[in-house]
Amino acid sequence: MHAQEAQHGQVDIVGVSCYSSNDLLSWRNEGVVLHGEENNLSHDLHKSNVLERPKVVYNNRTGKYVMWMHIDDANYTKSSISVATSDSPMGPFTYLYSKRPHNYERRDMTIFKAYLIYSSKGNNELHIVQLTDDYLDMTDGMRRILVARYREALALFKFRDIYY
Structure with a gap:
């Protein structure tokens, strides 16, 4: 995430940057692919809000990066x-919406194939x-795992047919 430090200790949303590599050793900055919002205070991407842990997955059916x-x-x-x-991993990305999945708070996250964890x-x-x-979006079914185990x-x- 590309960000600037705010006076109150928060990090202002500037946007999400993209980096590319041919060898996973040398990286090239491809620029900001999703820009923050400077003026609209009610927008999710307003610089005073928080944007964390962006993940991008390619959808073979639609040809879109999500x-x-x-x-x-x-x-x-x-x-x-x-x-x-x-349409491209290097953007620009179009912001669609935000929500609380299944009415639960959502913090750290990852994407694995067609699953949100x-x-x-x-x-x-x-x-x-x-x-x-x-x-x-998410389907209606949701499974709770590792309950009462801080993660x-x-x-x-x-690895070898087992998910970790």
Whole structure:
């Protein structure tokens, strides 16, 4: 995330930057692919709000890149997810909406294939939900896992047919 430090200790939203690499050692800054909002105070991307943990996934069916991210207000009471789309991983991304999935707070998150995994209940449980076919929303079914086990900065991977 590209950001500027605010006087009150928060980080102003400037936007989400994209970096590319051919070898995972040398990186090139591709610029800001989703810009923050300077003037509209009620917009989720207003510079006074919080944008964290952006993740981009490609949808083979629609040919779109879909960005999911944590959006919050300066006091961390909004605790929502938001979605933006683009025809290119280098943007520009178009901001679509924010919401609280299944009426739960949403904090740290990751995307794995067609699944959104996020922490909730003060990071004391994880929720897993399948995305819709276009990856623009979540399905109704949600599973709670690792209940009463504090988790932050989660990541998911598969090794020998087991998901970790």
